[in-house]
Amino acid sequence: MLTKTYKYVSRIWLIVFIIGLAGLILKFATGEKLAGYGSYVPWGLWVALYFHFVGISGGVFAIGTLGYVFDLTGFRENFRVILVVSVAAVITGLFSIWLDLGQPFRFARILYAPNFGSMMAFNAWMYSLFIGCAAGLFWLSLKKEKQTDLHDKSRWMLPLMGLAFMFSIAFPSQSGAFFGVVDAKPFWSSPLLPILFLVSAITSGGAVLLLVYTFLHYKEFDLSQQPFKMLRYVIIGGILFYFLAEFAEYSLVFWSPNSHIREAVELILFGPFWWVFWFVHLGGGLIALYVLWKGKTYQTVGTGAFIVAVTFVSARLNVLVPGQAVAELKGLQDAFYHERLRFDYSATLNEYLVALFIGAFGVALVYFGIKLLSYFTQKKLGTSL
């Protein structure tokens, strides 16, 4: 049954990849000319995807580490898979932001000439160190006697895991702080953002991990047992918490007669992209809640996880775009007219196509990463990843 699903999904992936590749080629041929963002709303869909993917990476690793340390079924056995998914997600996120740079071939400056006072440079270093830690953990995991052991022979696995766990919690939270430190945008300047970003990272990371388990390890574990049980609870809890925090923020805005972020919240709820909040974010979240709670087959639970993994991008977009779309200096848009000097933003077809490619690229990294490293471990240890 799942083999059939697997076949369908592979075909869909191939179509998405090809369409996305066409968009990517067009992007490289035309630079930023086909993108819809401008100077007043300088960050768009690709930046949202970047934050989404690095969030997934942090979430996957954080949940995976907790499962590993507390010895929940399915985590120690598949820790190397967790590492691959986590690293694949962060690389996908970095690829997404690389495409967004005006001078992409200078990206390495952020590593060799950083300003650590900038949250962006701080984050970039944290991703790099995280990838290094993940590589170290992979190497140490090969030195364990049994996959289900807590320690490797040198007993350095746990300390390194502790450090990587700190990074995995830190960089999604810092993604929130990334916006929180921008005092120019009142909607962003909120201490709630790092918490919201962390929660959405854990939620979407849990969803991706659940998706991986339903696809790749359905034969090994029962749907009503661990690791599915824990992952389902984590995602459900995450969605509920996120909705609660959003309700708290938005209801305060409408309760207050003169809230300074009212315009941004009205844009989210009733602006031209109202459907992103109501249908994609809220609707998607509610459907996922139902499916994850009631789902009795791998397909339904996997679908619920997929919905969360995809629709939680809207959580990022609903922070990113409305924060920029409210002008602090009224009248600026009319002072000098140009398409790039507008306070509204809608992603262009090219941005959507490239977004498809980014998604397909992430899936490919996970799939081929697992395949390739399985080949390696098969040779070295006689077992697959």
Added chain:
Amino acid sequence: MADETKQKKSISEEITRKDFLKTAGVVGGGVAVSVAAVTAARLSPPPETPTGADTIRDIPEFKSVQVSEESDVLIRMQAELKKALAKPVEERKWKMVIDTRKCVGCHACTVACIAENKLPPGVVYRPVVEEQMGEYPNTQLRYFPRPCMQCENPSCVSVCPVNATWKRPDGITQIDYDKCIGCRYCLTACPYGARTSDFGEYYTEDTPELQPYETLPNNEYGKSWNREGHNSPMGNARKCHFCLHRLNEGELPMCVTTCIGRANYFGDANDPDSLVTEMARQPNQVKLLEEKGTKPTVIYLL
């Protein structure tokens, strides 16, 4: 034998005190290094801008124009500019005062700035914002040009991940186009929307021929910049720099020179006798979005 296996199992499963201390040490070390890195970055001085006697500029005297009380303000400011340039860069403090009562909203400054800096479509350093007060028929228009505020506490500088922008000793916030990676973080951080990104467009790109004036290099920050082949400043953040390249040659910023209403005052705020200092003392002054804490140096007279 069974005891040995049990003991071995517990060793491989247990988190011993040593494991705990090792983990705490590594994590604590990571936190300490992070804090140290941020602190060092915050305390480190901006990239070096040449200072001292080498920065003194000897601008020739006016030969055909007499500077007196009756002179055009441009002549007086030009003379004061020469005086300011006779000091090292760290002793100058460039300031702009805009008298909104004199601004007629002609946008000549916007256009002159575009021509001077060869700005491509979508890049603007000095738009003129129109503000309408009252309701029809009892309305009044006010115009306020918006250059870069050259803030004393610029929010765009601290967010730059690669130290590509910094505050110069003379008060101008500079961008090094060769360092900028085009992440546009500074664009979001500026409450005035004073930074725009160069998206690589040309005014005449959809016409039979790209006009030569669009491919000419500009001279921002005293260097020749050619955008061809996706070279900087294409893909970079760009903004007003008070025409630093002109100032260094003893010329006023282009917007000041072009203003038909003489609504702009520019000069050295460290010179107590300069016109700009005189105007900056007026009580009818405001600064834009002062509540943001950026301490803009551009002053508006109402």
